[in-house]
Amino acid sequence: MSANVAVRPFLLKPQWMNGLSERLLVSHYVNNYGGALRRLNAIRARLAALDWERTPVFEINGLKWEELIAGGSVILHEIYFDSLGGHGDDPPTGLIEPPTGLTQALERDFGSISAWTAEFTAMAKALAGGSGWAILAWSERLGRLVNHWAADHAHNLPAAIPILAIDMYEHAYHLDFGAKAAAYVDQVMANLNWARIGARYRMAIGDEAGEDALFLPFGAPVDEEARISVEELSVALKHDDERRPILLDLCQPRDLPRRTDMLAGASMHAPAALSQWVEELPRDRPIAVYCICGFQVSGTAVTELRQRGYDARALAGGITAWHAIGGATVPLDTSTYEQAT
């Protein structure tokens, strides 16, 4: 049995988007994407334990159908979230154009960028009141980019590679837009991260070159050794006291109102007060540092801690990814937090 499918951290900054709320995006990521991921892993565990000779066909059919739906949902949600967001701390402007190679491909296959946009957004808006995905995909067989809708998570053009997907299930917009699906589509278009969509296109046509940095959360340590996944942390926290990581919860003062919970046993600190709390840390234990989404707050601190010789790692995806895998938390305790002086 292969390992569980791992959660993918947010690349977008949910609090710095253009007209899409943090509440909507985080709820969507944790509950719908995370829910599909947890379901997929549970189905895979069930399948791994099946006696294929003796299991009734209706049970095999049901599980294989659910596996396909959950797997499709996970992958399409990851393409959707990856396709959104600005650069660094800058919110999306809605003014960025596709990179040159993708622009040329869209012009070749649709006539112009505006013709592609008209078709793609009309197709997405036509799903209003229903459910599904609006997808831009590269088809090697057809030799072109195609816009296609997907009636459910398991519906695609065979062998075509999606490079952009818009979630048209009501959970993707109802919190912000009510039933106004068309307004949601327009706002998603104003949040597209064309650099990453262009990179997906280059990878789809087999022309990838140095795309990895585009898919690393902003501010996360580049060195893989300096990061720990939520799945790895979940296992490490089950170790005995000596090997169990020390948990540090770092939060900027301005972000405290966004927080309600924390990992059990973590101590919360202000990143700017590092010199005050660093000496309390043991040098003989691994240290896991997390922030809200695993961007520069934990990334910068981990870089500094490692320079000082501590075995520190930043939690990829932060507490948000922890929530998405269904990780347990306790109510927020700010008693160790340094107040601004």
Ligand SMILES: [Fe+2]
């Ligand atoms: Fe969704």
